[in-house]
Amino acid sequence: xxxxxxxxxxxxxxxxxxxxxxxxxxxxxxxxxxxxxxxxxxxxxxxxxxxxxxxxxxxxxxxxxxxxxxxxxxxxxxxxxxxxxxxxxxxxxxxxxxxxxxxxxxxxxxxxxxxxxxxxxxxxxxxxxxxxxxxxxxxxxxxxxxxxxxxxxxxxxxxxxxxxxxxxxxxxxxxxxxxxxxxxxxxxxxxxxxxxxxxxxxxxxxxxxxxxxxxxxxxxxxxxxxxxxxxxxxxxxxxxxxxxxxxxxxxxxxxxxxxxxxxxxxxxxxxxxxxxxxxxxxxxxxxxxxxxxxxxxxxxxxxxxxxxxxxxxxxxxxxxxxxxxxxxxxxxxxxxxxxxxxxxxxxxxxxxxxxxxxxxxxxxxxxxxxxxxxxxxxxxxxxxxxxxxxxxxxxxxxxxxxxxxxxxxxxxxxxxxxxxxxxxxxxxxxxxxxxxxxxxxxxxxxxxxxxxxxxxxxxxxxxxxxxxxxxxxxxxxxxxxxxxxxxxxxxxxxxxxxxxxxxxxxxxxxxxxxxxxxxxxxxxxxxxxxxxxxxxxxxxxxxxxxxxxxxxxxxxxxxxxxxxxxxxxxxxxxxxxxxxxxxxxxxxxxxxxxxxxxxxxxxxxxxxxxxxxxxxxxxxxxxxxxxxxxxxxxxxxxxxxxxxxxxxxxxxxxxxxxxxxxxxxxxxxxxxxxxxxxxxxxxx
Ligand code: ATP
Ligand code: MG
Numbered sequence: 001x002x003x004x005x006x007x008x009x010x011x012x013x014x015x016x017x018x019x020x021x022x023x024x025x026x027x028x029x030x031x032x033x034x035x036x037x038x039x040x041x042x043x044x045x046x047x048x049x050x051x052x053x054x055x056x057x058x059x060x061x062x063x064x065x066x067x068x069x070x071x072x073x074x075x076x077x078x079x080x081x082x083x084x085x086x087x088x089x090x091x092x093x094x095x096x097x098x099x100x101x102x103x104x105x106x107x108x109x110x111x112x113x114x115x116x117x118x119x120x121x122x123x124x125x126x127x128x129x130x131x132x133x134x135x136x137x138x139x140x141x142x143x144x145x146x147x148x149x150x151x152x153x154x155x156x157x158x159x160x161x162x163x164x165x166x167x168x169x170x171x172x173x174x175x176x177x178x179x180x181x182x183x184x185x186x187x188x189x190x191x192x193x194x195x196x197x198x199x200x201x202x203x204x205x206x207x208x209x210x211x212x213x214x215x216x217x218x219x220x221x222x223x224x225x226x227x228x229x230x231x232x233x234x235x236x237x238x239x240x241x242x243x244x245x246x247x248x249x250x251x252x253x254x255x256x257x258x259x260x261x262x263x264x265x266x267x268x269x270x271x272x273x274x275x276x277x278x279x280x281x282x283x284x285x286x287x288x289x290x291x292x293x294x295x296x297x298x299x300x301x302x303x304x305x306x307x308x309x310x311x312x313x314x315x316x317x318x319x320x321x322x323x324x325x326x327x328x329x330x331x332x333x334x335x336x337x338x339x340x341x342x343x344x345x346x347x348x349x350x351x352x353x354x355x356x357x358x359x360x361x362x363x364x365x366x367x368x369x370x371x372x373x374x375x376x377x378x379x380x381x382x383x384x385x386x387x388x389x390x391x392x393x394x395x396x397x398x399x400x401x402x403x404x405x406x407x408x409x410x411x412x413x414x415x416x417x418x419x420x421x422x423x424x425x426x427x428x429x430x431x432x433x434x435x436x437x438x439x440x441x442x443x444x445x446x447x448x449x450x451x452x453x454x455x456x457x458x459x460x461x462x463x464x465x466x467x468x469x470x471x472x473x474x475x476x477x478x479x480x481x482x483x484x485x486x487x488x489x490x491x492x493x494x495x496x497x498x499x500x501x502x503x504x505x506x507x508x509x510x511x512x513x514x515x516x517x518x519x520x521x522x523x524x525x526x527x528x529x530x531x532x533x534x535x536x537x538x539x540x541x542x543x544x545x546x547x548x549x550x551x552x553x554x555x556x557x558x559x560x561x562x563x564x565x566x567x568x569x570x571x572x573x574x575x576x577x578x579x580x581x582x583x584x585x586x587x588x589x590x591x592x593x594x595x596x597x598x599x600x601x602x603x604x605x606x607x608x609x610x611x612x613x614x615x616x617x618x619x620x621x622x623x624x625x626x627x628x629x630x631x632x633x634x635x636x637x638x639x640x641x642x643x644x645x646x647x648x649x650x651x652x653x654x655x656x657x658x659x660x661x662x663x664x665x666x667x668x669x670x671x672x673x674x675x676x677x678x679x680x681x682x683x684x
Contacts, residue, residue, distance in 0.1 A: 004428045005541045008467045009435065015417050015444050019330045019464020027465045027475070034478035035504070041478065042507055045319055046076060049086050049358075052288040055079035062505045065530045071521050073505045075316035076291035083295060083318045084161035085286045087357035088121040097121075100362045103336075103385055104150055107197045107368040108236035109377075115150050117360070120157070123150075125284035126277040127158035133280075134225050136189055138163030138287055141297065143187035145169045145178055145209055147196035148367040151229045151273060152343050153353055155191045160295060160314075163287035167297045170344025171196065171203065172642050175211035177665050182216050182223070184309055185297045185514060191273075193229040194263045195254075199372035200238045204254065206263040213269070229273040232261035238373075291315025297514045298346055300452045301641040302666035304535065304553055304649060308523065309514035310346075310452045317455050318358065320508025324456035324477060325355030328446055329389045329418050330463045336415075338364040338381065339391040345643045346452040347422055350508075351391060355456070370396055376407035379438075383411040390438075391420035395580075395644035397430045402579045402602045405437050416443045418463045422450065424645055425548050427570040431470035449473035449548045451534060453524070455508025459546050471570065472545045479506035484540060489528050492540070497562075499552060500538040501531035537564055554648045556585040557593050559626050565648065568629075571622035572597060575614050577605035582638050582646045583629070586655040594630040595619075596655040598638060598676065607634040631655070631681050637672040639664075654680055 016022045021030065034041040039059035046055070056078040063072055091097070097118035104113040115123075136142060142159045144166055146152040152168075159166040167185040169178050171193075182190070192209040195202060206228055213223050237259065256262055295314045299307040325331055337356055341347035356363045364385050370378050378400070382390060400407070419439050421431075426447050435445045444463035450456060459482065461474040468474060476482045483491055484498035492498040509532065513520040527533050537549045549564030556563040565583050572581035580600040588594035599615065601607060612632050620628045639650045643666075650661050654676050664670060 004469055004471050005543075005545075008469055009445070010467050011464050012417065012442055012444055015330060016464040018332065019462070020327055021330075021462045022464045024465055024467075027462055031476065031478055035481050038479060038504065042075070042319055045323055046079075049081065049318060049322075050090055051079050051081045053078075053080035055291070060505065064505065064525065064532065066521055066525045067529045070517070071525045073509060073511055074292050075319075075505075075507045079291040079315055080288040081291060081315055081318070082161065082163075082286045082288055083314055083354065083358075084124060084157045086318060087157060087354065088117055088124060089286070091117045091360045092121055096360055099360070101357065102150060102153065102363055102365040105364055105366045105368070105381055106235055107199065107372065108238065109373065109380070110236045111234075113150065120150075120154065122282040123154045123277065124157045124161055125282045126280040127154055128161045128284040129280040130227075130276045131158060131164070131189070132162050132284075134189070136162060136164050138289065139165065139294070140189070141165045141167050141185045141187040142189045142191065143167045143169060143178070143182045143185070145171055145173075145190060145192040145205060145212075146229065147171050147193055147203075147205070147231065148342060148365055149193065149229065149231060150365065151193070153365070156296075156343070156353060161284060161286055163289045163293065165294045165296055168344050168349070169299070170342055170642055171205055172198070172344075172668070174665070175208045175215060178208065178212035179215035179219075180665070181299055181309075182212065183219055183221050186221065188221065188223050189225045189227070190223055191227045191229075193231040195232045195261055196367070197235065197238060199369050200240050202254070210264065210266070224269060225271065226266075226269045227271050227273050227276060228263070289314055292511075296349065298349060298452055301345070301643045301645055302663060303641050303645045303647055304551055306663045307666060308519065309516070310510045311512050311514045312455055312508070313511050316507030316509070318354070320456045320479075320506060321350040321355040322358035324460075324508070325351060325359055325361075327462055328448055328457050328460045328477070329391070329420060331356075331359050331361055331389065333360070335361060335388045336364065336385050337361050337389040337391075338366070338385070338387040340366060340370070340378065340396060341391070341393070341422075342643075346455070347391075350456050370400060374407070375400065375403045376410055379408050379411040379413060382413050382416065386415040388415050389418045389420070390416055391422065393423035393644050394421055394426040394430055395423065395640065397421065397426070397434050398580055401430060401433050408437050413438060413440060416440075418446060419443050420446045420448055422448045423643065425550055425566040426471060427566070427573045428470040429570070429573045435470070444468065445470075447471070447473045453510040454506075455510065458502070458506070459548065469545055472541070472547045474545055476546070482546060483531065484538060485528055485531070495540055495542050497537065497539040497549065499528070500534045500536045500546075500548065501528055502534070503531055505532075539564075551648070554584070556583065556595060558585070558595060559591040561624070561626055563623065563627060567623060568595060568597070568619055568627065571619045572599060572615055574622070575611070575618050577601050577611060578615070579605070580638055582635075582648060582651055584648050584652040584655050586631070586652070588630065595627065596631040596633065596651075597629045598633050598635040598651055600635050600638060633676070633679065633681055635672075635676055637669065637675075639673050639676070640668050641666045642668045644668075651676070
């Protein structure tokens with residue numbers, strides 16, 4: 001195979017023809033203006049949004065240089081607006097009230113629903129009124145712990161409408177994690193649901209929430225309201241429920257004889273959502289807020305350490321999530337858009353709720369998982385709703401690749417024009433499969449690099465303009481001034497590799513770590529004063545393309561050669577039987593560090609000596625003899641955050657036989673850690 005640096009896919013003609021940005025010349029011209037005249041560039045974009053009071057003075061005020069004083073960033077300060085108004089009222093007033101905002105697709109394919117912009121607005125107003133009448137005011141934090149149901153969107157928009165701040169906690173986190181986040185963000189109101197099916201697994205959300213509330217109380221936070229959506233009564237239970245109940249009497253505790261789901265109730269705080277909203281008015285005046293007022297707090301995935309409470313503000317985030325959605329997916333009216341991320345992650349905030357709604361888009365909101373009730377579930381949904389723009393993560397793509405092409409080919413996916421990916425570097429094999437099998441070779445693949453902190457895409461191709469290279473996130477988005485720095489802070493010009501940093505602020509960037517501005521400064525601005533430091537490494541190739549190589553903390557140094565995890569893992573993933581790979585460095589008496597690779601195999605794969613030799617040879621061949629892995633370990637699974645990212649810091653500990661794993665509260669399946677620990681290769 002030709003080197004990926006040389007493999008180029010031109011933007012599909014049918015996309016380019018009508019794209020918002022349809023050529024590299026146009027991209028370069030717009031990008032240059034956004035960097036040189038950021039206030040004018042974003043000022044023009046701001047005109048497309050409703051501001052109750054225009055920005056009185058400067059559009060941008062900031063200091064990026066810690067050596068000159070505290071770091072701060074302010075966009076549009078003094079302008080008054082409301083993001084909920086721009087998501088809903090604006091479209092309803094423009095006569096688009098009857099348009100579908102979301103098709104809802106449940107865990108069970110039989111459960112479906114849809115909601116229009118007008119219906120969303122009415123529901124949001126009712127909840128907004130209810131919250132206000134229960135003492136939720138501008139600036140108060142409301143925690144949200146819910147499945148992917150329309151009430152989750154309603155809840156977050158209602159909070160935003162009344163000027164309050166949402167803190168959404170992914171509905172798969174434990175009671176400890178929920179309590180931790182509620183305490184840290186001083187959330188005295190919680191919105192949750194009774195329970196949810198994820199595939200065949202029942203998650204008792206209310207029970208977990210109750211435990212969290214009691215932990216909060218023990219630690220002095222008085223949660224005064226818990227609004228509970230009665231979700232279980234309206235969903236189809238998996239067929240296995242009946243067997244489970246018959247076979248395991250213990251499970252009966254959550255269901256009555258008629259299979260109604262039961263929850264415990266504390267009438268001093270618990271209120272059913274349905275009762276609360278039925279009596280509330282569907283007219284709720286907007287609370288206008290300053291563009292720099294907080295919109296939400298969201299905790300990072302915790303891949304590299306203790307999660308950070310990232311704070312985003314209203315105005316800049318609104319402009320940025322909307323503009324990235326419009327250009328990165330080249331959104332046009334008539335599109336049906338489907339993002340598989342949970343709203344509990346930043347991807348869901350920016351690209352399930354805010355970006356699409358700000359653009360007046362119609363989306364699919366999916367409650368389930370990609371492999372239930374069968375491995376073609378995503379593709380079935382795409383066919384069913386004629387999805388044109390699809391957005392998912394490399395971890396999902398790699399999982400689905402394991403089942404081969406057949407589950408994809410069963411469905412008509414010809415509606416697809418743009419395929420997005422986010423979350424981790426995507427290895428070229430997965431990129432090519434996504435392009436060829438899912439997109440039928442006709443759709444543009446956009447590998448979007450960004451972080452909870454950046455609020456929206458910061459490096460990404462534009463589907464109608466950018467010739468793409470498999471595995472490269474390509475070029476910076478408007479407003480992003482990319483720079484690669486070496487260890488000493490010198491800029492790497494032209495081809496080369498270094499720390500990925502940004503030179504100037506963009507509207508969607510975080511403003512602080514909630515209640516910890518010091519950590520904000522040390523994490524992102526200390527190492528290279530004057531720059532925002534992403535913590536990721538990147539390479540610029542001869543054509544100027546950016547290749548994100550992974551976390552700087554995870555870099556590998558073998559015999560003096562600096563290697564990125566993405567490089568080695570991509571090579572391993574070229575071996576036919578390998579489904580997933582994660583590589584870490586471990587000390588070596590001669591080389592300084594050597595490579596310890598954890599690999600999972602495709603269905604039916606066998607971890608034989610021949611396979612081990614193949615893997616070693618592949619890495620040698622692709623990178624060089626010095627990179628040959630010393631340890632290859634079969635992994636039944638990899639430790640991943642609940643957002644699907646590999647936690648290499650845990651693998652590093654396993655490799656050296658150290659049980660001091662650090663904060664692993666965001667791990668999806670902690671049991672995998674013990675299995676890998678027990679089976680680490682001899683002399684490890
Ligand atoms: P924490 O900051 O707590 O360690 P996290 O960094 O995993 O957690 P997120 O904000 O969810 O939390 O993830 C952002 C990170 O995900 C990026 O810094 C990068 O490492 C990785 N990432 C996201 N998208 C891409 C992409 N397209 N290519 C490469 N890496 C990506
Ligand atoms: Mg991070």
